[in-house]
Amino acid sequence: MRVAVVGATGNVGTAVLTALHERPEVTDVLGIARRLPDESRPPYSGCAWTSIDIGAATDPDTAVAQLTRAFAGVDAVVHLAWLIQPNSDRALLRRVNVAGTAHVARAVAAAGVPHLVVASSVGAYSPAQDDRAHDETWPHGGIPSSHYSVDKAAQERLLDEFAADHPEILLTRLRPALTFQAAAASEIQRYFLGDLAPVQALRAGRLPALPVPKGLRVQAVHSADVGRAYAAAVATRAPGAFNICTDDVLGAQELADLVDHGRFVELPVGAVRAALAAAHRTGAVPADPGWLDMGMQVPVMDGSRARREFAWEPQHTAAETLRELLAALSEGQGGDSVPLRPSDERRLRTAVGGPDRDRDEGTPAIAAVVDRDLLGLYLSDHLTGATAGVERIERMAEAYADSPVFARLSSLAEEIRGERELLRRIIRRLGLKQLPHRQALSWAGERAARLKTNGTLFSRSPMTLVLEAELMRSAVVGKRGGWQTLETNADLLGLDPHVFAELSEKVDGQLTVLDAVHAYARERAFRTGRDSFTAAATGHGTDPADSTDPDGLA
Structure with a gap:
């Protein structure tokens, strides 16, 4: 089985390559990324590589033509590419994330690829006001104030249309929870916290109490588990949408326990949002308030369908995943690709x-x-x-x-x-x-x-x-x-x-x-x-x- 992975050097892409290498069904992997990695280092070694612009600076016809050539003879395409920054350039984000997905889908159809696996997200879902676990039938209309969520919902609508127009192509969508690993720590800091965030201070001491927006609940999944889910989707050829998540949901107490003191103070969401908006406007924090809105409003997910149809089980709990991330943030850890590059002392x-x-x-x-x-x-x-x-x-x-x-x-x-x-x-x-x-x-x-x-x-x-x-x-x-x-x-x-x-x-x-x-x-x-x-x-x-x-x- 030949598999092409679009967006193969980031947090999830690196984990997917690792998982694909472990599947006996997969004989060849083609990696596609804007900045090619060091092909001598795993998991990038053992793959063929090509650089193709899916929409940032290339017109649609050129993008589709290049992708179509790359997909020739491929049995499955895993589409992971998603631009997180710059927040301020909505036209660029939309062109890459939504139109780029359309370009990949068009090329899949033109090349006759029988199976398309696409990275959706918990962010595609509409708001939920309860703590009940929701399955894949929950509406995927997005969180209006989050550009990431809005674009994920638009991507889902595009995929609905693609599925209707191309019933001959098997379409699988994975909707992971927040996805973390140690190797992605520096990337996550750059994209969301910024270089000024004192995360390295976690090595020196503890906060008297952890400030938490009131009502926050976190459902996280380890990148390695997400990578195995994508590889399982390719191998089993199961169609439809799948939530990829752990069962444990972390509230204020669980988050405070992870920071190792167990004390927390809940803050009004409006005050936290205003502070985040001010920090974002000054450039101190890359993330805009929409990320907080999404985190506060997305539903808790039920991941039982992936367990049934993929025979997939997460090997890490949400608590273990966040504990690993916090330790990696404090150390400035990273990986071997440009997106995953470690902080200055480790790079x-x-x-x-x-x-x-x-x-x-x-x-x-x-x-x-x-x-x-x-x-x-x-x-x-x-x-x-x-x-x-x-x-x-x-x-x-x-x-x-x-x-x-x-x-x-x-x-x-x-x-x-x-x-x-x-x-x-x-x-x-x-x-x-x-x-x-x-x-x-x-x-x-x-x-x-x-x-x-x-x-x-x-x-x-x-x-x-x-x-x-x-x-x-x-x-x-x-x-x-x-x-x-x-x-x-x-x-x-x-x-x-x-x-x-x-x-x-x-x-x-x-x-x-x-x-x-x-x-x-x-x-x-x-x-x-x-x-x-x-x-x-x-x-x-x-x-x-x-x-x-x-x-x-x-």
């Missing part, structure tokens, strides 16, 4: 391959001839520049998520951020001063620089990407000088010079990416009457190597 193994081998070997002995003050000032200046560079490149990737250059920008941002953390660790290992106030000023300055209009006030200027690509090229060239300096003086610092030689060589590849981004931007930026960075403008003629496809976090 070096995947982001910067070679340099991680010199970690934890104690403080190097700096030769007496080295002026420690000058060296510290020099490295701190480079760290200041790196901090500004990370902010800029990540902002570029975020701002152009709807363009063909997104995948390259996003991967480059990941690499540059990992290098910044390596430099910070080198300064710390050498016992030099980090001068954090300089990095803070650099961070603030880069954020303030975003306020310039470049000739537009309320819309994205087509000139901005040209200027930002030029600034990043200069920064990357300057960074090479820092690595060359460390390579030359590595013996005096007790460091491995090969590490910095490898980093210097990486600069050429980074400049190639920025040259391609600049070429894309400069060709479009100064033409009147042309919308430079929309799906319509970037559809036909898009290089598939630059394509993007949302990573799954269904």
Whole structure:
């Protein structure tokens, strides 16, 4: 059996690949994602891979044509791709999540694939006012104030129409509860809590009491169990909708017990919502209040149908799943794909391959001839520049998520951020001063620089990407000088010079990416009457190597 997985590198996608590899019926797996993973690492090894844009920056006909070719000879397609951020760009989210599902379904029909398995969600359901467990017949009209829920409900309606138009194709929909695993901790923090959330403080102590919105109940399921459910759906070919959940539902007391003190204080939902809205408006928290609305209103699910028809049983309770997530959040854990990348302190193994081998070997002995003050000032200046560079490149990737250059920008941002953390660790290992106030000023300055209009006030200027690509090229060239300096003086610092030689060589590849981004931007930026960075403008003629496809976090 050949299976294609669309959105194969995120939280659920990674778990699905693991589960498919364990099924004897599955002989070949094709992974599709916007940013391809390291194919040498499991579960990505053993799969074929391709990058296809299902709708972010490609017109529908191109997306369907590319997907149709990829699906040729496939026995089942598992569609997991779903874009969570940016909250503010509803057109992009709708184009990827709802229209993208339509593109996948069209391609399934065109390629003659006999079975389509789609990731729906508990978020597709209409509000429930009780704690009774509801089966799959509960209305799936969504929660109106949640964009995620509204789009999941729209996806369900689209699938209803597809099933009516194509009775020859077996259609399976899985509706998982909140889905967590340790490897998704950093992804969940980025998408919902933000970098400012003090989750690492969980290692240091406990809150006097856990604040909980009054009436909150949580039904969670482990990603590995969800992955096994998708693999079982493929193997059993059971049609229809299936709730994927555990039986235990966590209220305020159970949640407080997980935090290890058992004390909680219930807060008015309206007050929590107002605080979340304010935090979201300032950019402190990525999640908007719609996520709280969905969490408070979705029904408790009854998962007995999956148990009967899939012979599926969860191997983790909701409490065990959340306990694992909390521990992973405190440690900044992540996985081996770009969406699952760990927090800064844990990401070096995947982001910067070679340099991680010199970690934890104690403080190097700096030769007496080295002026420690000058060296510290020099490295701190480079760290200041790196901090500004990370902010800029990540902002570029975020701002152009709807363009063909997104995948390259996003991967480059990941690499540059990992290098910044390596430099910070080198300064710390050498016992030099980090001068954090300089990095803070650099961070603030880069954020303030975003306020310039470049000739537009309320819309994205087509000139901005040209200027930002030029600034990043200069920064990357300057960074090479820092690595060359460390390579030359590595013996005096007790460091491995090969590490910095490898980093210097990486600069050429980074400049190639920025040259391609600049070429894309400069060709479009100064033409009147042309919308430079929309799906319509970037559809036909898009290089598939630059394509993007949302990573799954269904």
